[in-house]
Amino acid sequence: MSNSIKGVHILIFPYPAQGHMLPMLDLAHQLALRGITITILVTPKNLPILNPLLSTHHPSSIQTLVLPFPSHPSLPSGVENIKDIGNAGNLPMINALGKLHDPIIHWFKSHPSPPVAILSDFFLGWTLHLAHQLGIPRIVFHSIASFLICVTNFLWQNIDTVRSLPVVHFPDLPRSPSFAADHLPSIYRAYRESDPDGEFLKDSMLANITSWGCVFNSLDALEGQYLDHLKNKMGHQRMWVVGPLSLFAGAETMGRINPDKDSGDRVLAWLDGCPDGSVLYVCFGSQKLLKRDQMEALAAGLEHSKIRFVWVVKSVTAQQVEDGYGFVPDGFEDRVLGRGMVIKGWAPQMSILSHRAVSGFLSHCGWNSVLEGIMAGVMILAWPMEADQFVNARLLVEDVGAGVRVCEGADAVPDSTELAQTIANSMSGDTSVQKVRAKELQDKAVEAVNESGSSWRDLEGLVNELVQL
Incomplete structure (x- = not known):
């Protein structure tokens, strides 16, 4: 392991829902195996989910930042993960986690070797503004399809014109798809104009589009045309397609606790x-x-x-x-x-x-x-x-x-x-x-995650990019 890699420290901030957290922990595992030093931010009740990952790596490789969960009037006391409230809890959960902005700033400024980048879930778009304040790049982690991001980027950028349509057409996307309004992503449909929680959500989603880079748990063979479309829209090459993350060697146990x-x-x-x-x-x-x-x-x-x-x-x-x-x-x-x-x-x-x-x-x-x-x-x-x-x-x-x-x-x-x-x-x-x-x-x-496959190359490329920061 080179000293240049060993000195690189990043902050990883997962969103507390199973479908978001598990692939992000798989990514943290792969980055740690490649010599990146990681701090993972969680709230207290989500800490046990990290146990398989923490037990696999030396404490000097992966550390935790455990911050108290901020309250929100629409979240029952003690709820810190979407599994305890269902998808209807996403909007208040996103807003509650936004209150961690100041505690993160305080932690960063008091850290002897603060992170050089923040890698955060796409439901945490507000961390872009945090990253700007700290003077470090923010990388979005997408635990979902790039096709979905093509769809939602268009929706958030054109929300005033598409909100009232019964069917939304996407003429600029490959294959020019269209979707009935009630088949569009639930989080977009939860938006209400002038509602503070909704406006915070919209700002967060738009922030994803202008973030420094992005990582997808997908693969070229499945979504190549949509990944190419996104890359063209972004206007830069800082996109890393590294999936399926749980197929990489040694990934099978990260965060997956067998209760029965x-x-x-x-x-x-x-x-x-x-x-x-x-x-x-x-x-x-x-x-x-x-x-x-x-x-x-x-x-x-x-x-x-x-x-x-x-x-x-x-x-x-x-x-x-x-x-x-x-x-x-x-x-x-x-x-x-x-x-x-x-x-x-x-x-x-x-x-x-x-x-x-x-x-x-x-x-x-x-x-x-x-x-x-x-x-x-x-x-x-x-x-x-x-x-x-x-x-x-x-x-x-x-x-x-x-x-x-x-x-x-x-x-x-x-x-x-x-x-x-x-x-x-x-x-x-x-x-x-x-x-x-x-x-x-x-x-x-299988080909993508094997050595020299497309996802393997992108994972190596992400590490090399982090080393340059």
Whole structure:
């Protein structure tokens, strides 16, 4: 390790939501392996998420800056992570974290060897103004698709003209996509003019566009045309495309704590008894609960498809049941015994997707799930519901051809007969266009992170750029 690298210290500031934090910790791990000294900023209740990373590296390599979580009237006391409040909490969470501006300035000025750059999540765009005050560059970390950033940059820059449109067209983007207003990213739709929280959000998002550089957890083979579009718009070359980060050597444990080993062992043993490529994995991420009629339609679709499946469902409270959220219908597990497995709670998603028996993934199309599907080489059956998921589903289905849309919308209830047919058709045989394309993308992803691959080169390029600061 050269002394020039060893002296480089950066501040990493993740956003406290699983889909944002885990890839950023994967990036921190890779930078630390390459000799960069890192301070990671978290609030107290998010500190345990760092344990796998901190236990892997020497304390001189990665340190923590733990600052008290600032209160916000729209956040219940004690909530410091989006998993405890859901996506509706993003707007107040972003604003609450903005109050860490002064404590960060104080820490920086009292540090004997302060950071030469700040690398922060795209939900923390206000850190650009902080970086300007400190006289250091700010690099944005995008834990999402570059296609989504192309869409949201246009929306924030033209918000006064597009806010009232039922359908928004993006003529300057590759393939000239258009999206219905209610399929646009949730965080954009949360904006309200003249609302202080909304104006702070808008300013933060616009700040991302003018930041010194940006890092994407994506890969050229998946999004090359959108990455090129962004680079042309930025007018400089300080863009590093380094994904899938969790596919890099040694990345598999960063921040991913297994709370239920027995459950993981049980499902993998069950999959061992299934023929190759015969199983559909069904999971809608860590945030989403389905309503009762959605659960019943999905259960009926799985049952009548005659396809083997693993279905991960979130446990619901009595209050959530009262509010209309659903649970697995009575008798369902008995009727599919031997062909289907229901997991209530946590499941080892990457291990399941990578199993030889699994060839399909019925997903909400959150970006981390999309990348995990690609890394495993499985086709995706898309049911986008909120946030970035409609944009991701379009990328997978229309642009890349590695997925099939089965339903769309947070409140949509699929026709169970049609759903069963789509599942059966998609899962039969190995020669469908989508399955072949998924395997091709898997090969490209592995190639990208191997030595001299496109993501490996960009990661090395980022380190070299940091060394020059």
